[in-house]
Amino acid sequence: MRLLLTLLLETAKADLGGVHSVFIDGIADLVLDVNDAAESNAFVAELHALAIQFECAIVLVIHLNPGGQAKGGTPKTRGHLGSQLERKSETNLRLDKDEDVAVVWSDKNRHAPIPKDKGTRFEWSDEHRMHVSTTAGGRSKFDAQRAQLLSEAQSVFLYSKRESLPWGEFIDRLKDQLRMKSKSGSRKRMEKMEAAVVIVKDLSGERRLEK
Numbered sequence: 001m002r003l004l005l006t007l008l009l010e011t012a013k014a015d016l017g018g019v020h021s022v023f024i025d026g027i028a029d030l031v032l033d034v035n036d037a038a039e040s041n042a043f044v045a046e047l048h049a050l051a052i053q054f055e056c057a058i059v060l061v062i063h064l065n066p067g068g069q070a071k072g073g074t075p076k077t078r079g080h081l082g083s084q085l086e087r088k089s090e091t092n093l094r095l096d097k098d099e100d101v102a103v104v105w106s107d108k109n110r111h112a113p114i115p116k117d118k119g120t121r122f123e124w125s126d127e128h129r130m131h132v133s134t135t136a137g138g139r140s141k142f143d144a145q146r147a148q149l150l151s152e153a154q155s156v157f158l159y160s161k162r163e164s165l166p167w168g169e170f171i172d173r174l175k176d177q178l179r180m181k182s183k184s185g186s187r188k189r190m191e192k193m194e195a196a197v198v199i200v201k202d203l204s205g206e207r208r209l210e211k
Contacts, residue, residue: 001029001030002030002043002046005022005024005030005050006050009022009050009053009054009056013054018054018055018056019054019055019056020056020057021056021057021058021059022050022056022057022058022059023059023061024058024059024060024061025061026061026062027060027061027062027081027085028062028063028078028079028081028082030043031043031081033079034078034079034080034081034082035079035080035081036080037080037084040079040080040081040084041080041084043081044081044084044085044088047060048088060085060089062077062078062081062082062085063077063078064076064077064078064082065077065078065079065082086108089110090109090110091106091109091110092106092108092109093105093106093114094106094107096116100123100124101121101122101123101134102121102122102123102131103116103119103120103121103122104119104120104121104122105118105119106119120133121133121134122134145196146196146198149189149192149193149196149198150193150196150198150209152174152177152178152189152193153174153193153198153199153209154209155177156170156173156174156177157208157209159173159177160173163208163209164202164204164206164207164208165206165207165208166205166206166207167205167206167207170190170199170206170207171183171186171187171190172186174186174189174190190207194207197210198210
């Protein structure tokens with residue numbers, strides 16, 4: 001199978017002048033043992049060399065290990081092969097299913113990550129007879145959480161009768177407004193507001209509502 005991959009790439013380059021991209025669904029089938037470190041490392045290096053030689057992207061599909069958990073509780077990809085692919089790949093996209101909605105996200109890219117709550121979502125459409133983009137599922141949950149954070153931030157500025165507040169004062173007023181027991185809780189809440197772009201820091205360093 002691996003020899004066939006090289007032959008196909010050489011044939012495509014000769015017949016068509018080049019290769020745009022390669023998709024392999026089930027990369028684990030191309031090794032004898034996904035847990036063999038030597039075999040997996042050599043195969044990943046081989047794929048890397050082919051991508052450089054033929055100047056093309058190689059997109060691979062590998063399943064998660066149902067019983068394996070990485071740090072933080074994230075499911076691991078299958079065997080040493082999956083771990084080596086995660087280390088050497090430019091982009092690691094994850095496809096998770098939330099009921100009928102699939103979300104594409106990533107926390108292991110070489111550059112900017114794609115948070116799960118902002119990932120592209122798809123669901124099957126009987127009308128179109130294919131998967132279509134959607135804002136259902138997790139996205140609506142994210143929007144609901146943001147709406148709650150916005151309401152809380154608005155109440156802080158409303159009762160303070162000011163359009164902007166210093167960082168520490170905002171935390172204190174938020175703590176009082178939500179009747180929190182500690183500043184650490186209100187600080188974490190404020191951090192969520194900033195992450196959701198509900199509040200932003202202005203030129204003076206104070207926090208205000210995002211317009």
